[in-house]
Amino acid sequence: MSAPKQSIPDAEFYPHASAEAKKTVDAHQGDAPLKLYSGWFCPFVQRVWLVLEEKHIPYQYIEVNPYHKPDSLLRLNPRGLVPTLEHDNKPLYESTVVMEFLEDEYPDHKPNLRPDDPHERARLRIWTDYVTTRIIPSFHRFLQFQPSSDTKGLDEKRQEFLGHLREWTAEMDEEGPYFSGKEPRLVDFQMGPWAVRLWVFDLMKGGLGIPAEGQGGEHEKVWNRYRKWVKAIEGRDSVKATTSEREHFLPLYQRYADNTAQSELAKATRSGRGVP
Ligand SMILES: N[C@@H](CCC(=O)N[C@@H](CS)C(=O)NCC(=O)O)C(=O)O
Structure with missing residues (x-):
């Protein structure tokens, strides 16, 4: 495989969500015990974000740039990846793990996204x-x-x-x-x-x-x-x-x-x- 070319300058990196996603972000700026450290573009984030939205779980949306990992992210997740969740001041990460956690932690929030069988x-x-x-x-x-x-x-x-x-x-x-x-x-x-x-x-x-x-x-x-x-x-x-x-x-x-x-x-x- 050929060597990677020079990367495109960061200026082209759009810094925040737009369209419908922007409305959702704006509606989730208030402080909440559950915080989603997110990148608007990230499909791994979207996995978790979908579960939060589907189940109407209250959360605070925090946009970070995981390619310029801020201390606020590294403090929670030494891998510096999004999604990272902060729940009652404790961190969790890895999208599929977080999705399972949301099912376990919010059993009264429907729909149930795991079958009973x-x-x-x-x-x-x-x-x-x-x-x-x-x-x-x-x-x-x-x-x-x-x-x-x-x-x-x-x-x-x-x-x-x-x-x-x-x-x-x-x-x-x-x-x-x-x-x-x-x-x-x-x-x-x-x-x-x-x-x-x-x-x-x-x-x-x-x-x-x-x-x-x-x-x-x-x-x-x-x-x-x-x-x-x-x-x-x-x-x-x-x-x-x-x-x-x-x-x-x-x-x-x-x-x-x-x-x-x-x-x-x-x-x-x-x-x-x-x-x-
Ligand atoms: N295995 C992780 C992957 C998460 C991931 O790769 N997120 C990307 C954004 S889409 C990231 O944070 N990248 C930062 C980097 O590559 O330094 C998960 O499932 O949550």
């Missing part, structure tokens, strides 16, 4: 793990790949990513619309933030490659199921309430697409490691 609950955790260990790394291998003359390599990365997405989708309840049936569960919000960012491949990598309806061949059924799922996710109020203007994501994703991003995730992808 222990087997289904455990099964969904397998597919959460799959998102983090397969889908997100292959998303980034595809996004950060530099084709130059090697378009075959780019298509390999595209197919690897689509293969993982298909394998994940094939595990969904047949009817849905959500992964496990009629109700959304944590796993839906663990994958949702990446699903609503797939436009980056159309804009920056020559297309995502999900076949159009009726053209999915042997995979027609699974892609139809994926479309049903993603429509349901995009329709959630929580998703709308945590999404900023697309144009503000562009400089951030362009750096990944050019393989110049210097985030922990970009570096991990370059060196063949998984999610930081």
